[in-house]
Amino acid sequence: MIxxxxxxxxxxxxxxxxxSGMHGISNxxxxxxxxxxxxxxxxxxxxxxxxxxxxxxxxxASVVDSLFKDFTLxxxxxxxxxxxxxxxxxxxxxxxxxxxxxxxxxxxxLEFGLKVFCDTLKLxxxxxxxxxxxxxxxxxxxxxxxxxxxxxxxxxxxIEYRIEESLLSYVNSLIQKISxxxxxxxxxxxxxxxxxxxNIIDALFLIDKxxxxxxxxxVKDLKTRYPDLNFILTGPWPPYNFVDITIS
Amino acid sequence: xxxxxxLFSTGNLEGLAKxxxxxxxxxxxKLKLSPDNADSGLAKLVLTLIELIRKLVEKxxxxxxxxxxxxxxxxxxxxxxxxxxxxKMEELKKHFNLTDRDLNINLGPLGDLM
Numbered sequence: 147m148i149x150x151x152x153x154x155x156x157x158x159x160x161x162x163x164x165x166s167g168m169h170g171i172s173n174x175x176x177x178x179x180x181x182x183x184x185x186x187x188x189x190x191x192x193x194x195x196x197x198x199x200x201x202x203x204x205x206x207a208s209v210v211d212s213l214f215k216d217f218t219l220x221x222x223x224x225x226x227x228x229x230x231x232x233x234x235x236x237x238x239x240x241x242x243x244x245x246x247x248x249x250x251x252x253x254x255x256l257e258f259g260l261k262v263f264c265d266t267l268k269l270x271x272x273x274x275x276x277x278x279x280x281x282x283x284x285x286x287x288x289x290x291x292x293x294x295x296x297x298x299x300x301x302x303x304x305i306e307y308r309i310e311e312s313l314l315s316y317v318n319s320l321i322q323k324i325s326x327x328x329x330x331x332x333x334x335x336x337x338x339x340x341x342x343x344x345n346i347i348d349a350l351f352l353i354d355k356x357x358x359x360x361x362x363x364x365v366k367d368l369k370t371r372y373p374d375l376n377f378i379l380t381g382p383w384p385p386y387n388f389v390d391i392t393i394s
Numbered sequence: 395x396x397x398x399x400x401l402f403s404t405g406n407l408e409g410l411a412k413x414x415x416x417x418x419x420x421x422x423x424k425l426k427l428s429p430d431n432a433d434s435g436l437a438k439l440v441l442t443l444i445e446l447i448r449k450l451v452e453k454x455x456x457x458x459x460x461x462x463x464x465x466x467x468x469x470x471x472x473x474x475x476x477x478x479x480x481x482k483m484e485e486l487k488k489h490f491n492l493t494d495r496d497l498n499i500n501l502g503p504l505g506d507l508m
Contacts, residue, residue, distance in 0.1 A: 261414070297469060298473075303476065307456035307457070377403065377404050379401045383399070
């Protein structure tokens with residue numbers, strides 16, 4: 147199984163030292179399979195009966211994390227298995243240029259995650275008051291007569307729609323604000339929104355190591371500006387979300 | 395997530411961790427097909443798709459209502475149609491013993507379907 151691809155040759159003394167102190171799935175030793183100046187860190191796995199539970203994925207992540215402390219690396223998706231060392235070497239050779247480009251992109255950089263939570267019920271209640279007021283005005287001006295049950299139904303749905311749109315627009319403006327703040331630290335960022343009723347933003351940043359403290363300060367500033375929101379900043383992580391390779 | 399990976403956090407961490415846990419718990423939204431439950435498994439899949447389409451239609455309709463491009467009669471007819479669709483959907487959910495949560499498939503890192 148391939149854990150990661152690192153920028154080092156297999157004779158690299160530090161790599162040998164780091165790998166000798168670690169064990170992979172089923173307690174197997176790690177091996178380094180190289181092509182030129184890139185190396186895949188691998189370990190043998192049984193052909194059948196490999197356990198792929200939470201504990202195995204946590205072990206995998208902890209190995210990648212340990213390697214990441216000493217090397218520039220590209221994490222390889224958990225469970226990526228190849229038949230033999232030769233096949234791995236061929237894969238490295240075939241994808242050498244892409245791998246090198248990605249290693250260059252993440253060199254000296256760290257990934258961080260920022261989750262933004264909010265009490266959407268509180269926020270929706272605020273938007274609801276606004277929407278209801280708007281719809282009441284609209285209903286009297288449009289129909290000028292008593293509403294039917296169908297029209298009341300549409301009004302109810304319209305309120306829900308406007309609340310949802312207001313929430314989305316609020317989240318978009320927040321993402322824009324975070325993006326603007328990130329230009330100062332030259333972060334490459336990715337955003338996902340509305341993952342759950344409470345987790346309104348899931349952001350990922352790839353920044354230079356030296357910018358770590360500035361990122362923490364930036365998030366603290368956001369909390370001051372948006373006291374109703376909650377933030378969780380995590381990291382540093384290996385660049386799990388910023389590697390863009392289709393292995394051939 | 396190990397504690398030492400948290401660089402800064404605000405609010406009740408335990409509560410937030412529960413929220414994250416709910417998001418990654420995909421057990422409830424898995425489609426479990428077996429010879430014993432082929433009917434309900436398939437019903438869940440089909441109703442999920444119908445509900446997604448119904449919600450999209452409803453959203454598009456509200457966008458038009460909000461834009462003010464519909465006449466009073468059109469709004470009336472739209473309300474009747476949407477209401478009947480929702481009632482029919484409720485009937486089908488009840489028939490197959492499904493809840494809203496069952497039809498809202500968790501797409502893992504992409505969040506919930508609806």
